[in-house]
Amino acid sequence: MNFINWDFLVNTFFVALSGVPVALLVTVVAMAFAVPLGFLLALTRIHEIPVLNFFTKIYISFVRGTPVIIQIFVLYASIPLILDGIFKKYNIDYAIYDINPLWYAFIIFSFNTAAVLIEVFRSALQTVHKGQLEAAHSVGLTTPQAYRRIIIPQALVAAMPNLCTATINLIKATSLGYAISLQEITLKAKVAANFGYNYLEAYIDIFIVYLIVCMTVEYLFKWYEKRLSRYKYVGA
Incomplete structure (x- = not known):
């Protein structure tokens, strides 16, 4: 007995493959927003800035303590309501509920990933000895210059494995985009499977x-990690 429809399996592979650009676009845009936000909020934790540090802890706890799919449903339901209220208040005529789900995906996955990257950057920055910053100041560099030229390159070496994991987890999390009708890998394959109930193959x-x-x-991250290894600090 043939349990697998091989023709469907081959054909649907290319259907699923056509969803890769959307998954990668969401990943790239989410990382583009999450990396700087996560880095800045990591600094608030390291320097223990009172209000921002408290907000950051709550933010991290919320993301860690709730499933991604629940975050998707909550944000996907609340963002249109908030925007609708704002637009009505200022008499802006715009069809909120006709917005492409892709824009919601950018917001949702940026929100989730930034919380993950806060701890990634915090732990990476703490691997750089404090004396590095003091030495930079002693030769006339400002704090932003010291971070850009000395601290961040060294911290990236330590952060790269966790950044790789966060990126891969984000790519896999885009599979939940089917919940907001995002035309990514999972939704395209499942829609193709609906006609003949070929869900196993899909x-x-x-x-x-x-x-x-x-x-x-993962291969690209490992290649880049080797290139960054020249910035690795070897203490006495």
């Missing part, structure tokens, strides 16, 4: 596509 295709994408991203 899930195999989804598995293979994500495996290929994530292994490629």
Whole structure:
């Protein structure tokens, strides 16, 4: 008995593959927002800035303590309501509920990933000896210059493995975009499977596509990590 429709498996693989650009676009945009936000909030934790440090702890606890799918439902339901209230107050005529789900995906996954990166950057920055900053000041560098030229390159070496993990987790999390009708890998394969109920084949295709994408991203991170190794500080 043939349990797998091989023709469907092959054809749907390319259907699922067509969702890769959307998954990668969401990943790139989310990381573009999450990296600077996560870095700045990590500094508030390191320097223990009173109000911001408290806000950051609550933010991290919320993201860590709730499933990503729940965050997606909450934000996807609340953002249109908030925008609708603001637009009505200022008499802005715009169809809020016609906004492309892609924009919500950018916000939702940036929100989630930034919280993860706060702890990644905090732990990475703490691996750089405080004397590095003091030495930079002693030769006339400002604090921003010291961070850009000395602290951040060294911290990136320590952060790279965790940044790789965060990026791969983000790529995999985009599979939950089906919940907001995002035309990514999972939704495209599931829609193709609906007609003939070939869900086993569709899930195999989804598995293979994500495996290929994530292994490629992991390889690129390892290549870049080797290039960054020249900034690694070796203490006395």
